[in-house]
Amino acid sequence: MLTLDGATGEGGGQILRTALTLALVTGTPFRIERIRANRPQPGLQRQHLASVEAAMRVSGARVGGAALGATAMSFEPGPLKPGNYSFSIATAGSATLVLQTILPALMLGSSPSRLALEGGTHNPWAPPYDFLAQAFLPLVQRMGPRLETRLQRWGFYPAGGGRFELDVDPVARLTPLTLLERGRLKACRVRGVAGGLPRSLAARAVEAAFGALGLTGAYVDVREVPSAGPGHALLVELIFDNVCEVVSGFGQKGVKPEDMGAQAARQAREYLDADVPVGPHLADQLVLPLALCGSGSFLTMPPTRHLTTNIEVVRCFLDVDLRCEAKGSGRWLVSAG
Numbered sequence: 001m002l003t004l005d006g007a008t009g010e011g012g013g014q015i016l017r018t019a020l021t022l023a024l025v026t027g028t029p030f031r032i033e034r035i036r037a038n039r040p041q042p043g044l045q046r047q048h049l050a051s052v053e054a055a056m057r058v059s060g061a062r063v064g065g066a067a068l069g070a071t072a073m074s075f076e077p078g079p080l081k082p083g084n085y086s087f088s089i090a091t092a093g094s095a096t097l098v099l100q101t102i103l104p105a106l107m108l109g110s111s112p113s114r115l116a117l118e119g120g121t122h123n124p125w126a127p128p129y130d131f132l133a134q135a136f137l138p139l140v141q142r143m144g145p146r147l148e149t150r151l152q153r154w155g156f157y158p159a160g161g162g163r164f165e166l167d168v169d170p171v172a173r174l175t176p177l178t179l180l181e182r183g184r185l186k187a188c189r190v191r192g193v194a195g196g197l198p199r200s201l202a203a204r205a206v207e208a209a210f211g212a213l214g215l216t217g218a219y220v221d222v223r224e225v226p227s228a229g230p231g232h233a234l235l236v237e238l239i240f241d242n243v244c245e246v247v248s249g250f251g252q253k254g255v256k257p258e259d260m261g262a263q264a265a266r267q268a269r270e271y272l273d274a275d276v277p278v279g280p281h282l283a284d285q286l287v288l289p290l291a292l293c294g295s296g297s298f299l300t301m302p303p304t305r306h307l308t309t310n311i312e313v314v315r316c317f318l319d320v321d322l323r324c325e326a327k328g329s330g331r332w333l334v335s336a337g
Helices: 013-026 046-057 095-106 129-141 199-213 257-274 280-293 305-317
Strands: 002-005 030-033 062-064 072-076 084-088 113-119 146-153 162-169 177-179 185-195 219-224 231-240 244-250 296-300 322-326 332-336
Touching: 002 305, 013 030, 013 046, 013 072, 013 095, 013 280, 013 305, 046 072, 046 084, 046 095, 095 113, 095 129, 095 162, 095 280, 129 146, 129 231, 129 244, 129 280, 177 280, 185 199, 199 219, 199 231, 199 257, 231 257, 244 257, 280 296, 280 305, 280 322, 280 332, 305 322
Parallel strands: 002 030, 084 113, 177 296, 185 219
Antiparallel strands: 030 072, 062 072, 113 162, 146 162, 185 231, 231 244, 296 332, 322 332
């Protein structure tokens, strides 16, 4: 059984999720110790247990030690079982991260799957649903599987209660993805959404982001959305010929909408100035399908600890030549094969 140190690198929950993903794909059992050792509250929280449960259900795995607050556990996967599944997080924990734990295995499965996920869809500590639907899944589809998703209810922090579905039509083998140029900027959308809160909060964030971006011709939209609890969000969507980048901001107590909008605009501007196709959060997510394919490459910004830690965990499970190399001018090439 493979033994992993949960304090490696960034020392957060992504180490566990990546290990679960790769165990499902490769059939490799593992034990992980010092889970989330670098976090203020170490050990398994509810959203991490939701990922463990999802991985267990789609594979009939044997799991030892998985409990709230546990700092060590084991996972022994069985044969993958594609099918129809419903997963729910009782908190605002990220439903998108639960999906990303099991998706790579199911998109390489023997038959289609339909997934329904409930929990947080829009919170400050995980990729929002819009990032999943517009930035990540379209690129994964270029590698072969057909993926169709539907957002049915927004789930803001702290209430959660959001819901979305995903249909997965798998492939036997992934096609390599090469993403070295983003192409021309075709459109920029600055969207504000409010659920159970005054629409004006979202409008103030949008106005601040639009002004700070300084992009002429940007499409601006503010709307109210169905949600299980109150919240508001800002989404800056940069649509290029070859890729879409989604930068987000979320309303929080004590933070002015104008400040939230300006911060999101700064992140979007950093990406625009970097002149690479893949932003830092998308790089974190793309490294797994790239490694599972065994071939392909993409250009990104300087690697985050999440990215380098993900690469370390991948190397524990897969015999793949996965590299992250500086190419100058703040451009880094991530490649496999």
